[in-house]
Amino acid sequence: MTPTITGRSLVDEEPGPDGRPPLSGDRASTGRLGDRVFSGLSRGAGLLVVGIVALVGTFLVVQAVPALLNNNVNFFTSREWVPSGTEPRFGILDMFWATLVTSIIAMLVAVPLGVAVALFLTQYAPSWLRGPAAATIDLLAAVPSIVYGFWGLTIAGQYFTPFQQALSKVFGWLPVFEDAGVSAKSTLAFAGLILAIMILPIITAISREVFQQVPTAHKEGALALGATQWEMIRTAVLPFGRPGVISASMLGLGRALGETLAVVILLSGLNSTTGWSWSFFNGGSTFASRIASGASEFDSPQKTGAYIAAGLMLFVLTFAVNAIARIVIERRKAFTE
Amino acid sequence: MSTVQLETSTTSPPQTPRRPELASKSSSRAAKDLLARVVMWVAFVIAVVPLVWILGATLLKGGQMLLESQWWTNSQAGITPRRVGGGAAHAIQGTLLLALVTAVISVPIGVFTAIYLVEYGRGRLARLVSFMVDILTGIPSIVAALFIYALWVSTMGLQRVPFAVTLALVILMIPTVVRSTEEMLKLVPNELREASYALGVPKWKTILKVVLPTAFSGIITGILLGLARVMGETAPLIILGPYTKVIASDLFGGLMATLPSMINNDRGESLQPAVDRVWGAALTLILLIFALNLLGRLIGRFSKVKS
Numbered sequence: 001m002t003p004t005i006t007g008r009s010l011v012d013e014e015p016g017p018d019g020r021p022p023l024s025g026d027r028a029s030t031g032r033l034g035d036r037v038f039s040g041l042s043r044g045a046g047l048l049v050v051g052i053v054a055l056v057g058t059f060l061v062v063q064a065v066p067a068l069l070n071n072n073v074n075f076f077t078s079r080e081w082v083p084s085g086t087e088p089r090f091g092i093l094d095m096f097w098a099t100l101v102t103s104i105i106a107m108l109v110a111v112p113l114g115v116a117v118a119l120f121l122t123q124y125a126p127s128w129l130r131g132p133a134a135a136t137i138d139l140l141a142a143v144p145s146i147v148y149g150f151w152g153l154t155i156a157g158q159y160f161t162p163f164q165q166a167l168s169k170v171f172g173w174l175p176v177f178e179d180a181g182v183s184a185k186s187t188l189a190f191a192g193l194i195l196a197i198m199i200l201p202i203i204t205a206i207s208r209e210v211f212q213q214v215p216t217a218h219k220e221g222a223l224a225l226g227a228t229q230w231e232m233i234r235t236a237v238l239p240f241g242r243p244g245v246i247s248a249s250m251l252g253l254g255r256a257l258g259e260t261l262a263v264v265i266l267l268s269g270l271n272s273t274t275g276w277s278w279s280f281f282n283g284g285s286t287f288a289s290r291i292a293s294g295a296s297e298f299d300s301p302q303k304t305g306a307y308i309a310a311g312l313m314l315f316v317l318t319f320a321v322n323a324i325a326r327i328v329i330e331r332r333k334a335f336t337e
Numbered sequence: 338m339s340t341v342q343l344e345t346s347t348t349s350p351p352q353t354p355r356r357p358e359l360a361s362k363s364s365s366r367a368a369k370d371l372l373a374r375v376v377m378w379v380a381f382v383i384a385v386v387p388l389v390w391i392l393g394a395t396l397l398k399g400g401q402m403l404l405e406s407q408w409w410t411n412s413q414a415g416i417t418p419r420r421v422g423g424g425a426a427h428a429i430q431g432t433l434l435l436a437l438v439t440a441v442i443s444v445p446i447g448v449f450t451a452i453y454l455v456e457y458g459r460g461r462l463a464r465l466v467s468f469m470v471d472i473l474t475g476i477p478s479i480v481a482a483l484f485i486y487a488l489w490v491s492t493m494g495l496q497r498v499p500f501a502v503t504l505a506l507v508i509l510m511i512p513t514v515v516r517s518t519e520e521m522l523k524l525v526p527n528e529l530r531e532a533s534y535a536l537g538v539p540k541w542k543t544i545l546k547v548v549l550p551t552a553f554s555g556i557i558t559g560i561l562l563g564l565a566r567v568m569g570e571t572a573p574l575i576i577l578g579p580y581t582k583v584i585a586s587d588l589f590g591g592l593m594a595t596l597p598s599m600i601n602n603d604r605g606e607s608l609q610p611a612v613d614r615v616w617g618a619a620l621t622l623i624l625l626i627f628a629l630n631l632l633g634r635l636i637g638r639f640s641k642v643k644s
Contacts, residue, residue, distance in 0.1 A: 041449050311479065
């Protein structure tokens with residue numbers, strides 16, 4: 001066993017002279033000016049981080065509330081978005097749907113694929129390929145989202161058209177696959193696919209890390225019992241890595257929910273004649289894309305407030321997702337230590 | 338829980354004494370194993386396709402622009418979408434300048450927060466800070482931008498200036514710096530700290546002169562990776578930093594161009610010169626980010642903390 005390494009020193013655990021309590025945390029300082037300043041600075045930086053998150057929440061709430069009070073329809077159940085004028089009417093239902101659909105499609109594609117790639121990198125790839133392959137996947141994370149969006153719209157989108165047509169031809173009787181008359185590169189489904197490509201490196205990187213930590217004894221035990229490699233993965237690697245994969249997926253989900261530019265570029269607005277439908281092959285606006293497209297019209301507090309209210313909902317959503325991810329990681333720590 | 342189905346030999350014992358035979362894989366198990374192997378390889382290939390495709394397309398369509406010297410020296414001043422020519426100097430300079438200012442603000446905050454988490458913080462406050470860093474990691478860039486808008490423009494009544502963009506980027510960069518610095522500080526062996534304490538060196542000097550230098554290269558790596566992340570962010574620019582075609586360096590007044598906002602400005606154009614410039618800007622941005630990533634990884638590899 002290697003000792004767990006923390007910044008804590010043995011000094012922190014020994015009782016001081018005269019039976020003073022053990023030095024811990026700040027009390028390990030000498031109490032001199034330098035020590036007080038330095039610990040004050042680092043504590044201040046920590047508090048600043050807490051403060052920033054608190055401020056983000058507060059400011060969004062404070063600016064959103066007046067606009068929400070002026071709203072003439074229910075914020076949560078309305079599909080309208082007319083944030084200005086004397087009788088503003090705005091609701092988030094459509095945005096919620098679009099955000100949910102694109103993120104879920106992204107997750108359905110990226111999680112299995114990401115886990116499979118992580119398994120490939122840790123279990124299957126020949127050792128000469130592992131390093132370069134992992135670096136290549138990491139490079140995907142370095143491509144800015146606006147480039148993904150532009151690439152999707154101008155190059156990759158046309159290749160999605162036949163898939164979409166085939167799906168709506170065969171499964172068109174299902175409302176979610178109904179043809180909504182939107183060009184294939186501007187649909188929720190395609191935006192979800194592009195999001196999947198974008199969150200794939202995140203999911204792969206974290207899953208790879210956990211899969212690497214699977215104790216060799218577990219793996220060799222399974223193999224010694226006669227398991228094939230796949231059975232070894234199923235019985236030793238996957239159960240061990242499950243919490244890691246879950247938290248990786250949550251982080252990916254958080255990214256997908258808030259992704260802005262790729263979605264702005266790809267998604268077309270709702271068709272004005274047919275309007276909203278259950279179809280994944282329809283257009284729409286996610287929270288982020290509506291805010292970004294509306295950025296040029298932040299002219300009155302009322303209008304800005306409406307967009308900030310939408311931003312607040314997005315903040316709450318990602319906060320919840322990240323908090324859940326964090327709790328899952330914490331429980332895994334408690335479990336493995 | 339699923340357990341491994343062990344194949345037991347059900348065939349009658351062989352007539353002649355032979356070497357004991359190990360249970361052989363049934364064909365269905367072997368087939369599943371093979372299938373899994375194929376699936377993993379295919380998954381990897383599928384994951385690599387978009388990367389190669391994007392890089393190839395960007396190189397093919399934008400490479401030509403980068404070979405012209407005016408791309409690196411000229412701005413877009415006076416260039417319309419119809420006209421060929423001009424460069425991205427204004428956007429490159431803006432991107433680097435904003436990145437530099439962002440780093441200058443967020444690195445001290447991030448490093449000190451990491452020092453707090455590793456060296457000082459215990460108990461509830463430390464857990465709260467650590468939790469908030471995680472929340473900050475997940476804040477969408479558009480929410481960070483909206484927050485700065487609410488603070489800077491709505492509440493303080495100021496103009497949308499490049500500095501407001503850097504504030505939004507700082508929020509996005511801090512958590513990356515904290516997490517990577519924290520990992521590095523944890524790797525510094527305790528013996529170093531104890532040796533320093535034993536010599537009577539105060540804690541703050543120990544951190545400053547022993548712990549931080551030991552972890553220095555790792556911290557630099559984290560900073561470069563964090564920078565690579567914020568340089569490609571576009572959402573804060575849309576909300577807080579309108580595009581301009583000329584070279585500008587005033588952080589507190591006027592407009593400033595960056596590569597993402599240059600792409601965003603011209604992406605709707607259908608005229609060929611503008612489309613070429615979009616791809617050129619995309620390639621320049623990708624190369625910049627790759628360079629930072631690579632540099633970060635190299636520094637990280639060649640000077641690891643030896644534990």
